[in-house]
Amino acid sequence: MIVEGKNAVRELINSGATINKFYVEKGLKDKQSNEIISLAKSKNIHVDFVSKEVIDKKSVSKRHQGFLCETVNYEYCGIDDILNEAHKRQEPPFIVVLDKIEDPHNLGAIIRTCECAGVHGIVIPKHRACQVNDTVLKTSVGAAINMKIASVTNLNNTIEYLKNNNIWIYGLELGGKDIFTANLKGAIALVVGSEGYGISRLTKEKCDEIISLKQNGKVNSLNASVACGIAVYEILKQR
Secondary structure (H helix, E strand, O other), X not given: OEEEOXXXXXXXXXXXXXXXXXXXXXXXXXXXXXXXXXXXXXXXXXXXXXXXXXXHXXXXXXXXXXXXXXXXXXXXXXXHHHHHHHHHHOOOOEEEEEOOOOOHHHHHHHHHHHHHHOOOEEEEEOOOOOOOOHHHHHHOOOHHHHOOEEEEOOHHHHXXXXXXXXXXXXXXXXXXXXXXXXXOOOOEEEEEOEOOXXXXXXXHHHOOEEXXXXXXXXXXXXXXXXXXXXXXXXXXXXX
16 A cells, blocks of 8 residues: 655554555655654664655655655454544544445545544445545545544444444434534444435434534535534534
8 A cells, every 4th residue: 555645654654554665755855854754764664765756656646745655555443443442532432434435535534534533433334435545545644544444344234233332323414403403422423425325225224313414505515524524523512
């Protein structure tokens, strides 16, 4: 897997993940570049100083800022790892469940928001949904490295498991209760649907309550990552 960009590479180094190759563009002298290079050397990571052309060829986004790492594939966690993270922080679980998000930029943006808001973990389906890839890592600005993400075979079974662990399931969808009047305290999981179709019917039926963002415009539709961000921070405010 390729991790590129200064912030993403810094987070990767700090995470202690295995880095197979670390490429830095020759001639970078700015403060941030020097700090990242020093951090790598302090952790005994070999730095290969190469031309910009070499990194351009390896880059996925073509916005590498002169920093690119080759690392092992992303390691997903289990549902219990997410619950244990909440227990470790001595907080009621706060989980985001994504129902078939397909755009890597949306997934990366959601991960970034969730990590900033202190969400304990994210659940994504293994099939017909975007997985954590190079683009997701880049878009999340390294946040995916610090976020617990479970990739599950059956989303509905996972929701049932969460419910059996006394977690209230909220679906974010049009036609529900106003999110700003709903009680979003306690152990909860927020289900966010796909960009084009929203939450699937069976998954929606598994939700304990549907909550909605009031919309007054003519388009009547919000980007999945934007809607998720608003909802996550309303939950954070109430917590």
